[in-house]
Amino acid sequence: MRQVKYIFSIVLVVVVTLVSCERKAPPTQQWVLEKTIELPGVNPIGIGVFEQQFWLSDGDHNRLVAVDTTGLLTDSITGLDRPMHIDATAAGLWVPQYGSDTIAQFKLPSKFPLPLILKDSLDAPASISVFGQERAIADFYNHRILYFNGMDWISIGTEGKEAGQFYYPTDVQITADHIWVADAYNNRIQLFNKQGAFVRIIGADQKMNAATGLFVSENQVFVTDFEHHRLLVFFKDGQLAQVIEAGLEKPIDAIIHEEKLYVIDYKKQQMNRYYFDH
Amino acid sequence: MKTIVLFFSLLVLGSTVAFAQKSMDAFEVQVDGLGCPFCAYGLEKKFKEFKGIKDVKIDIETGDFSFQYPAEKSLSLAAVVQQVEKAGYTPMKTVISRANGLVETDAPLAAVDQGVAGVVSEKMFVAGNCEMCEARILKATSRLQGVAQAAWNSKTKILDISFDANVLDRQSISKAIAAAGHDTKDHKASGETYDGLPMCCKYERVENK
Numbered sequence: 001m002r003q004v005k006y007i008f009s010i011v012l013v014v015v016v017t018l019v020s021c022e023r024k025a026p027p028t029q030q031w032v033l034e035k036t037i038e039l040p041g042v043n044p045i046g047i048g049v050f051e052q053q054f055w056l057s058d059g060d061h062n063r064l065v066a067v068d069t070t071g072l073l074t075d076s077i078t079g080l081d082r083p084m085h086i087d088a089t090a091a092g093l094w095v096p097q098y099g100s101d102t103i104a105q106f107k108l109p110s111k112f113p114l115p116l117i118l119k120d121s122l123d124a125p126a127s128i129s130v131f132g133q134e135r136a137i138a139d140f141y142n143h144r145i146l147y148f149n150g151m152d153w154i155s156i157g158t159e160g161k162e163a164g165q166f167y168y169p170t171d172v173q174i175t176a177d178h179i180w181v182a183d184a185y186n187n188r189i190q191l192f193n194k195q196g197a198f199v200r201i202i203g204a205d206q207k208m209n210a211a212t213g214l215f216v217s218e219n220q221v222f223v224t225d226f227e228h229h230r231l232l233v234f235f236k237d238g239q240l241a242q243v244i245e246a247g248l249e250k251p252i253d254a255i256i257h258e259e260k261l262y263v264i265d266y267k268k269q270q271m272n273r274y275y276f277d278h
Numbered sequence: 279m280k281t282i283v284l285f286f287s288l289l290v291l292g293s294t295v296a297f298a299q300k301s302m303d304a305f306e307v308q309v310d311g312l313g314c315p316f317c318a319y320g321l322e323k324k325f326k327e328f329k330g331i332k333d334v335k336i337d338i339e340t341g342d343f344s345f346q347y348p349a350e351k352s353l354s355l356a357a358v359v360q361q362v363e364k365a366g367y368t369p370m371k372t373v374i375s376r377a378n379g380l381v382e383t384d385a386p387l388a389a390v391d392q393g394v395a396g397v398v399s400e401k402m403f404v405a406g407n408c409e410m411c412e413a414r415i416l417k418a419t420s421r422l423q424g425v426a427q428a429a430w431n432s433k434t435k436i437l438d439i440s441f442d443a444n445v446l447d448r449q450s451i452s453k454a455i456a457a458a459g460h461d462t463k464d465h466k467a468s469g470e471t472y473d474g475l476p477m478c479c480k481y482e483r484v485e486n487k
Contacts, residue, residue, distance in 0.1 A: 043315070043338070045315055059315050059319065060315070060338050082315075082319045082322075082323075084316075098316075098319050098323070099319060099322065099323055099326075124316075124319070124320065124323060126316065140316065140320075141320070167477060168316070168477050170316060184316070185477035185478065209407050209408070209478065210314075210477070210478055212316070226314065227314075227407060227408045227432075252315075
């Protein structure tokens with residue numbers, strides 16, 4: 001009888017544990033569309049946040065515009081030559097000018113452009129990332145990333161489809177340990193270490209066309225799939241976490257600000273805000 | 279005397295400026311499929327590299343692309359069309375207003391009336407990706423004698439085409455589309471033409487029978 005009781009107790013414990021595990025399984029965590037912010041007359045390409053204002057590059061109209069969370073234009077910088085994926089730091093805005101092969105820095109509130117001096121020449125810079133003293137530039141027609149490690153500039157990649165090569169890179173982001181590249185027309189993301197060595201490819205199996213914009217957060221990687229009207233969310237190891245299609249037609253860049261995801265749409269002239277549903 | 283000299287100087291300067299302005303040919307190209315800003319700005323950028331080119335303007339929303347070029351260089355309509363196509367775009371209509379007052383244009387063939395006896399409708403798979411592909415595919419069909427109507431869907435990859443079966447057949451349409459760079463079930467684009475497509479148009483090749 002004691003043995004029966006013992007076996008019954010063990011079975012009970014196992015069942016309770018299983019049920020309890022099932023109940024404790026994490027719910028699906030998803031980004032959910034919260035709000036669409038209209039941007040009439042603005043065809044956004046890049047996004048950055050400076051002092052609680054969203055700055056957008058409006059390449060079609062050769063300007064940057066600042067908007068608030070309602071989409072109201074609060075400031076602008078004009079006279080640019082096809083500004084693309086910008087970056088914002090405490091020091092101001094960094095602007096790659098695709099049409100003039102230059103990078104300009106604006107120490108706001110000054111709107112006087114300070115040129116980034118390079119020994120190498122660019123051909124259609126599509127993006128810049130600034131991380132401390134480090135800089136990275138997506139050099140579109142040269143199919144490479146120029147990376148400054150605080151001491152020297154190095155050139156990463158050549159034209160091609162192999163690992164470590166690029167076919168028209170359009171966006172780049174430096175994080176603490178790596179350099180992430182939107183390898184747009186190879187339809188993938190590539191990850192490099194800070195010596196310029198190839199680390200990993202992400203998203204090659206997702207049949208993107210084309211991976212035009214990139215944002216890397218603490219845990220996730222956000223990639224705009226321009227022609228397929230969607231945003232792909234990956235974990236940093238490359239595992240697909242979510243496909244966001246709601247509200248998107250020609251998504252081109254994304255950013256996380258105050259725990260909300262903002263995605264700009266080039267064609268719809270909109271900025272969509274998503275919250276993370278726990 | 280000084281006034282007269284100044285007057286003549288201004289007259290000569292004015293004439294020189296007027297002559298310089300008159301000696302430029304004006305080019306207007308209606309470009310279809312300017313969906314991607316990286317590509318569109320690239321077209322503008324590549325044309326800016328032409329020596330002597332002025333006032334390069336591109337309106338992505340309307341597809342209007344215009345520039346001025348020195349008349350003495352006699353840039354031909356065919357050369358402009360070729361250059362735009364080389365950059366990966368599809369010029370739908372080109373108008374040149376020459377400095378001497380002449381106007382040149384390349385209008386597409388008039389479409390056949392849908393109601394004409396012999397007009398049939400067919401569906402055809404055509405490989406492609408984007409709006410630029412769509413423009414290229416439709417331009418290839420619009421250049422064929424006997425086409426009444428054509429529409430291509432980038433999601434389904436299906437071309438719906440109506441044509442006069444007395445003057446055109448399915449194989450000729452398929453061949454013309456492949457020659458423009460897009461694989462069909464029956465005809466494959468040449469490697470060279472495919473390689474010349476812009477980056478966003480590089481679709482997955484079709485394995486023909």
